[in-house]
Amino acid sequence: MNSMKSVINQSAWKDVFQGFEIVGVAVRDRDTLQTLARKAVTPDEGSHLLDGQIPTRIASIFLSDPEDDNVGYQELEGFAYPRMGVSRHPFERPGGLVTGMGKDGNTWPFGGGSGPMEMICPGDRPATQRLRCLFGFTYSVGLGRKIFRRNAVGHWTRIEGIPMSRDEDELQAAGFTDIDAFSETDMYAVGGHGDVWHFNGREWRQMGFPTNEQLATVTCAGDGNVYITSEGGTLWVGQQSTWRELEKGGSSVLWNDTRWFDGKLWLASDYQLRVWNGRELVVPEHDGKPILASGHMDAHDGLLVVADLWSVSTFDGQTWRKVVEPFKD
Template identity: 35%
Template sequence: MKIFSKATFEANVKGYSIFDCAFNNADRFCFLLVEQKSSRDVYPRTRFLVLGLDGPTAPRIGYYDTGEMTFSSIARGFNPEEYVAVDSRSRVYSSDSKRRGEESAIESLISLSNEAGDTVVINRVARVSGKIYAIGSDRCLYRREGIEKWVDLHAEGRGAPMPADYTTSRTDWGRVLGFKDLSAFSETDFYAAGGAGDLWRFDGKTWQQCPLPTNAQLETVCCAGDGKVYVTDLHGNVWAGREESWTQVATSELSWGSQPVDAFWFKGRMLFGAQEGLYVINRNKQVVPLGDVEEGVPSSMVTGRIDISPDGNHLLTAGPHGACLYDGETWTRLFSAFDYR
């Protein structure tokens, strides 16, 4: 598959690293790119690259640049249909069939002040039951209902409970409390994770804290196709269970910076994605690179961040220098920077 010529690659991708990706379908996706800079005096630019491989004029390539966003993530929503990216300071980019560009920051539309008077930090966005959620510190979740329309679950009386002494002078709540990630079996069966072993289930009305047997810093959560919920910590250790029952199912010795930041169930197994490379649980119950247990896996330069197609049949993965599609049997390299040197 050839998406770019050398000229179009240099015009659209050269000088940037791929930081995240979002799936519409097997022919349409969006990549979040960050400018490669040697100087720290100026923020790197963020580029949102939209690719379409279908239609009479394929490939269709378009991008939007901004110098305002930092530490962003992106997801594809289907109710409404759009790509949405949010950065740690709640700045928003969105793209649908009619428009592409920045919106008002979430904090300019609704309050992001928590009960202690601090500003919530947005850790990522995720798609849950077709909706986009901005996932924030201090157990905060914000549901997107359309352009410049966000709903704070706490404001509508459906937010996760806070500790009784939350408004006291304790200074480490940011480390103790979630959230970092969100996943769901349905609209009435959510799991949110983050902080020091801070894992919660939401049944659509009430929240219940799950007795995860660790106080490690949690990074990802996935409601999987085998009926279990999988949770990873900062070093890639994995726990699995549901509601009141949890067991560690894999150990990991991944260094900080290599830990999973994405977790998805795909074709009957858990896959974990980092900024560089894919991981899986092996027979010895260890988290190892996917290439260690099967042949033909592309390098970590073009794999890592993960999103799954809505029908569950394709996996999109992106590393810092390229991207691939995977249908469970065949890997298709979409593009790689090394093809254009």
């Protein structure tokens, strides 16, 4: 990592991050990061709380601003199992978005002006697993193959043409956990047990996939391939209904995020950060030294960001930079 001091100074770290664990990160633009953090609670404390009662904080970090004014945050209440994303052009105010698992899919815009509260689908529990911004529009993908698109401020519409799963026994077998696209007429959504769907500009169709393993992420990469990860950290490559296994994973957890950046596929889980070098998954290196990072990840506008529970780092293709790190008293 770059030896420069972190972007967030000790005072800001104490105000915003001390006592909290980072559970989400997103790149709004090259100079602005969004983080989602939740209060660190002991197992005993957690046993007496509903998930929506755990204090949640969202922060905007301004990488080019002076040290004494480069982070702002808000407290959120009532967001169970929150997910964070971003909103960009064509919306006038780019910013962050946080949604929870409630029955209405309550979603809070922040960072480019805050609020008012939006509802993805009132009363129909969109069960968002991920928010992804593609070609300016933010998509919510959730259990039971539900996909919604934010077409205007406060206005989300369901993507039609995909049979929804309503049966409780089928919810785990049917996607979605991730979505990505080469274009608005070449999109992939994955999840459930080998549940892969493709949109060709006219209709969504279910694709064949070689396994019924649980699927975690999908990336439409700059090399023209589609990469999918499944349980155990296994990596697949292909398109439509033609897939092959690149590497059998030996992990006990799924990959949290996969992104194409700097001409390579990057993968992040709770325990590791890896890069596919064309032959195998390897630990990324910089100046001959391994980059030890893990957690959640995003990439946009020439910037990769990786965040574990307590720290945030960025990579611009040349330099690794520590943005947030714990300060010792």
